[in-house]
Amino acid sequence: MAMRELARALVAECGEDSVSAAPEALSAASVDESCCAPALPELVFWPRESAHVQRALGLCGALGIPVTPLGALTGKSGGAIPVRGGLALAMTRMNRILEISVEDMVAVCQPGVITGDLMKAAETRALFYPPDPASLKECTVGGNVAENAGGPRALKYGVTRDYVLGLEVALMSGALLRTGKRSIKGVAGYDLTSLFVGSEGTLGVVTEITLQLQPLPRAVVTALLCFTSLDGAARAVTAILTGGCLPRTLELLDDTAIAAVDGAGFDFPPGARAALIVELDGESSPRLMKELDALALKCAPFDLRDVRAAASDAEREHLWEARQRVSRALLALRPFKVSEDVAVPRSKIVEAIARVKAIGAAHGLLTATYGHAGDGNLHVNFLYDDEALRPAVTRATAALMEMTLALGGTITGEHGVGLAKRDFLPLELGATSLGLHRQLKSLLDPKGLLNPGKVI
Numbered sequence: 001m002a003m004r005e006l007a008r009a010l011v012a013e014c015g016e017d018s019v020s021a022a023p024e025a026l027s028a029a030s031v032d033e034s035c036c037a038p039a040l041p042e043l044v045f046w047p048r049e050s051a052h053v054q055r056a057l058g059l060c061g062a063l064g065i066p067v068t069p070l071g072a073l074t075g076k077s078g079g080a081i082p083v084r085g086g087l088a089l090a091m092t093r094m095n096r097i098l099e100i101s102v103e104d105m106v107a108v109c110q111p112g113v114i115t116g117d118l119m120k121a122a123e124t125r126a127l128f129y130p131p132d133p134a135s136l137k138e139c140t141v142g143g144n145v146a147e148n149a150g151g152p153r154a155l156k157y158g159v160t161r162d163y164v165l166g167l168e169v170a171l172m173s174g175a176l177l178r179t180g181k182r183s184i185k186g187v188a189g190y191d192l193t194s195l196f197v198g199s200e201g202t203l204g205v206v207t208e209i210t211l212q213l214q215p216l217p218r219a220v221v222t223a224l225l226c227f228t229s230l231d232g233a234a235r236a237v238t239a240i241l242t243g244g245c246l247p248r249t250l251e252l253l254d255d256t257a258i259a260a261v262d263g264a265g266f267d268f269p270p271g272a273r274a275a276l277i278v279e280l281d282g283e284s285s286p287r288l289m290k291e292l293d294a295l296a297l298k299c300a301p302f303d304l305r306d307v308r309a310a311a312s313d314a315e316r317e318h319l320w321e322a323r324q325r326v327s328r329a330l331l332a333l334r335p336f337k338v339s340e341d342v343a344v345p346r347s348k349i350v351e352a353i354a355r356v357k358a359i360g361a362a363h364g365l366l367t368a369t370y371g372h373a374g375d376g377n378l379h380v381n382f383l384y385d386d387e388a389l390r391p392a393v394t395r396a397t398a399a400l401m402e403m404t405l406a407l408g409g410t411i412t413g414e415h416g417v418g419l420a421k422r423d424f425l426p427l428e429l430g431a432t433s434l435g436l437h438r439q440l441k442s443l444l445d446p447k448g449l450l451n452p453g454k455v456i
């Protein structure tokens with residue numbers, strides 16, 4: 001009854017084509033890229049402007065209907081799965097870049113803009129939006145804000161939070177909140193912008209984003225460094241980072257990750273058991289090539305076998321495509337996988353990588369470790385071919401989380417807690433912090449209707 005009333009009101013105010021209860025629309029909104037079970041919403045709503053979102057939240061609040069925001073559904077923690085049914089609030093049609101200001105070096109956009117499109121638009125004005133999740137050709141800026149997404153370039157440039165100057169957020173009360181500013185500096189009041197960044201759609205729905213941009217680097221050099229041992233590659237990461245050079249990316253692929261993408265349009269040299277994708281940026285290519293030589297020298301004692309610098313933009317792109325394919329390509333090795341994204345302090349990278357392999361072996365599971373090794377953020381995958389192994393995967397995941405926390409790390413570096421890591425959150429936060437999280441949630445969403453069942 002309440003759902004029919006909601007549908008009627010949304011159609012009347014936002015147009016016939018703004019809602020659907022067709023089975024294919026509900027099914028498409030039921031699942032993301034996590035390993036979490038799908039759950040169907042009862043209705044999907046595609047707002048086109050902030051006022052539509054405001055209205056939808058106001059109606060859901062009044063009618064007691066759960067509402068789950070979603071972007072491109074590339075999330076890896078189940079955050080956009082509508083576990084309590086209700087309304088799926090699909091932000092993908094709010095996809096306009098509203099402004100790119102060269103003078104202020106800011107971009108203003110709606111949340112449904114694809115991240116890669118924003119980057120390209122900035123580049124046409126010699127500006128640079130650095131956060132580069134490997135899903136950038138599909139994911140939305142709103143989803144990135146909600147997850148505080150990172151990417152390979154976070155090593156040098158930081159994560160989404162470091163670029164969000166201000167937000168417009170629709171609240172469950174039906175109000176529209178503006179946070180932050182358009183200047184680099186600004187400390188008036190509490191930092192509400194930071195509160196919403198990374199809140200995984202549980203505190204409010206982001207309807208507009210103001211991002212700071214940087215000057216586009218003049219030169220970029222990308223190279224693949226292959227090693228004959230995983231331990232060597234891990235030690236090379238530490239040697240590079242402590243050697244006074246800060247590449248913009250330092251991405252690791254272990255032997256399993258290499259096996260998943262080797263030969264599929266990109267060939268690794270024989271004997272490669274691990275690889276690092278190193279990217280440097282700066283003023284000129286010759287200077288960067290010298291830096292690359294110096295960096296390779298630092299890696300030489302650690303089983304370095306081969307250094308290949310990309311000779312053209314096409315080669316660079318090719319290398320990054322191989323990296324971006326890893327997540328999905330792993331499924332060709334085993335039909336099932338559970339993928340985690342723990343992060344550890346830099347001093348613990350070597351130990352963490354070794355202990356992941358030990359955890360896999362102890363539970364009879366194939367592991368793949370790849371990702372943003374330079375900032376300690378490791379995408380650990382447990383791969384298996386039979387659902388009977390699921391209990392072993394659960395035990396291995398718990399061991400991974402315990403190991404990570406014992407090393408002073410965090411259960412999620414960038415994918416968020418969502419559903420997938422909800423049970424582990426208390427281990428990291430402790431009672432006082434968790435209590436404050438609950439108080440904040442109930443202040444902004446007293447009926448618990450916004451993205452229910454997630455995070456806490």
Ligand SMILES: Cc1cc2nc3c(=O)[nH]c(=O)nc-3n(C[C@H](O)[C@H](O)[C@H](O)COP(=O)(O)OP(=O)(O)OC[C@H]3O[C@@H](n4cnc5c(N)ncnc54)[C@H](O)[C@@H]3O)c2cc1C
Nearest residue numbers: 071072073074075079134140142143144146149150201206
């Ligand atoms: C192949 C692959 C590679 C990936 N690589 C990376 C990576 O390198 N780094 C990284 O950080 N992540 C990565 N991810 C994960 C994912 O792409 C990011 O988490 C991304 O930010 C999700 O964006 P989305 O638009 O798909 O959001 P969705 O998956 O649709 O939603 C994610 C969360 O954001 C909330 N949400 C969405 N839009 C809004 C909004 N407007 N307001 C409030 N809440 C909202 C949802 O409720 C949900 O909780 C990868 C995923 C894949 C499949």
